[in-house]
Amino acid sequence: MILIGQQERVLIVGPTEVHHCLRCQTETEFAPQLRYKMTRIDLLFGFVYQRRYELACTGCEHGWVLDTESMDQQLGGVPIPWRHRFGLPVMLVVVAGVAVAGWMWRMGHGGI
Numbered sequence: 001m002i003l004i005g006q007q008e009r010v011l012i013v014g015p016t017e018v019h020h021c022l023r024c025q026t027e028t029e030f031a032p033q034l035r036y037k038m039t040r041i042d043l044l045f046g047f048v049y050q051r052r053y054e055l056a057c058t059g060c061e062h063g064w065v066l067d068t069e070s071m072d073q074q075l076g077g078v079p080i081p082w083r084h085r086f087g088l089p090v091m092l093v094v095v096a097g098v099a100v101a102g103w104m105w106r107m108g109h110g111g112i
Helices: 068-076 082-105
Strands: 002-010 018-022 024-041 044-055 063-066
Touching: 018 044, 024 082, 044 068, 044 082, 063 068
Parallel strands: none
Antiparallel strands: 002 024, 018 024, 024 044, 044 063
16 A cells, blocks of 8 residues: 655754744743745655745744755755655655666566
């Protein structure tokens, strides 16, 4: 059985800062985070189709959207795990490789 679905993940990408939260009406900690949405196939192969950085209250998740390019530069790259970012293209290459190997074996080019 093949499992296909969508998922949203949040990664904390830096130290917390204290700001006034409009929703909580108090001084609270805000954490810089990366929120991304991805499509998953079989829990191994993923593809990220939306991402954004936020500075969010640790209590209510209210906050601000941060500039993606400047945060990528500040962090030295995108902190999304490799298998979540490039899993689907890798799966397609593997499937194409198996198909070509099967075709070559069927045509007598297997070498065995």
